Amino acid sequence: MLDKVKELITEVESFNATTANEIETFRIKYLGSKGIIKDLFTEFKNVPNEQKKEFGQTINLLKNSAENKVTTLKEVIENAVEEKGVYGDLTRPSEPIELGSRHPISLVKNQIIEVFNRIGFTVSEGPEIEDDWHNFTALNLPEYHPARDMQDTFFIEKNPDTLLRTHTSSVQVRYMEQNEPPIRTISPGRVFRNEDISARAHCIFHQVEGLYIDTDVSFADLKQTLLYFTKEMFGKSKIRLRPSYFPFTEPSAEVDIYWGLETETDYRITKGTGWLEIMGCGMVDPNVLKNCNIDPTKYSGYAFGMGIERIAMLLYQIPDIRMFYENDVRFLEQFKSVI
Ligand code: DAH
Numbered sequence: 001m002l003d004k005v006k007e008l009i010t011e012v013e014s015f016n017a018t019t020a021n022e023i024e025t026f027r028i029k030y031l032g033s034k035g036i037i038k039d040l041f042t043e044f045k046n047v048p049n050e051q052k053k054e055f056g057q058t059i060n061l062l063k064n065s066a067e068n069k070v071t072t073l074k075e076v077i078e079n080a081v082e083e084k085g086v087y088g089d090l091t092r093p094s095e096p097i098e099l100g101s102r103h104p105i106s107l108v109k110n111q112i113i114e115v116f117n118r119i120g121f122t123v124s125e126g127p128e129i130e131d132d133w134h135n136f137t138a139l140n141l142p143e144y145h146p147a148r149d150m151q152d153t154f155f156i157e158k159n160p161d162t163l164l165r166t167h168t169s170s171v172q173v174r175y176m177e178q179n180e181p182p183i184r185t186i187s188p189g190r191v192f193r194n195e196d197i198s199a200r201a202h203c204i205f206h207q208v209e210g211l212y213i214d215t216d217v218s219f220a221d222l223k224q225t226l227l228y229f230t231k232e233m234f235g236k237s238k239i240r241l242r243p244s245y246f247p248f249t250e251p252s253a254e255v256d257i258y259w260g261l262e263t264e265t266d267y268r269i270t271k272g273t274g275w276l277e278i279m280g281c282g283m284v285d286p287n288v289l290k291n292c293n294i295d296p297t298k299y300s301g302y303a304f305g306m307g308i309e310r311i312a313m314l315l316y317q318i319p320d321i322r323m324f325y326e327n328d329v330r331f332l333e334q335f336k337s338v339i
Pocket of ligand 1: 166167168169209210246248249279280281282302303304305306
């Protein structure tokens with residue numbers, strides 16, 4: 001009897017199959033509810049007591065080896081099916097193609113570029129690591145000028161100063177040094193300031209700088225260009241220019257757009273006034289033109305600068321600036337439909 005079971009074990013171990021049907025027949029033969037192993041367990045009660053232990057152990061061995069055989073053969077067959085054809089089942093639905101999304105900062109930057117391209121502005125760029133001349137001195141901010149404190153700077157090296165640019169106005173200087181008027185250019189880019197990080201401010205953010213130099217450029221030209229921009233960008237047609245101060249422009253102004261109170265649900269967007277500050281601007285200071293080898297008696301021009309994050313937050317109702325830099329896909333995925 002025991003020998004018969006041992007024989008069965010050898011039989012099971014040497015069994016091989018190439019199709020799922022063959023495996024199933026094998027499984028039913030040995031492990032099925034009317035199978036060989038079931039019968040052996042029934043016979044177990046007729047085995048004399050002194051042989052019970054060994055007999056029981058051997059049947060269990062047979063059972064385990066039959067079960068193992070079924071699992072390994074099934075795996076072999078499944079892998080073989082996968083390897084069989086590159087195409088597999090042609091009627092199977094295809095793998096979904098995941099679409100990526102552009103970052104909201106890129107979306108808004110591209111939109112701004114497009115609006116200004118339509119009225120003849122080209123795009124220019126400059127380095128993020130700047131020298132003192134392009135970031136400060138040429139922009140009418142000589143050493144020890146108190147207005148340097150308006151922008152807390154990350155210095156890389158002292159003497160000569162190397163720093164992370166605090167604004168994209170540095171690109172104005174580079175562009176004027178290398179190009180003759182007429183000049184119409186916008187310069188998007190990343191800027192850095194040593195500021196505490198909060199929901200409204202970050203030490204890394206993005207700006208777009210605008211520069212227009214030609215003969216007879218007036219403040220009215222500036223205002224009209226900005227009005228065109230706010231209409232195209234936000235669909236808002238009321239702006240106001242408040243007198244302000246920037247060392248590189250004279251006169252200088254802060255631009256507010258009338259946003260209205262319809263979206264003012266939490267008093268945070270316009271603080272209940274309806275007006276919203278979106279950029280700084282002004283007529284390029286003659287000293288700056290001179291520093292860049294442009295004759296201020298012949299040419300005049302305007303400049304403006306705005307923060308991209310601020311505009312993106314407004315357009316997409318993003319409550320916290322930190323969301324732009326966390327790369328949380330749940331946030332980024334929401335921009336899939338925007339191109
Ligand atoms: N550079 C200024 C800043 O970062 C923004 C600015 C204001 C740029 C007025 C300009 C301008 O070109 O004319 O705060």
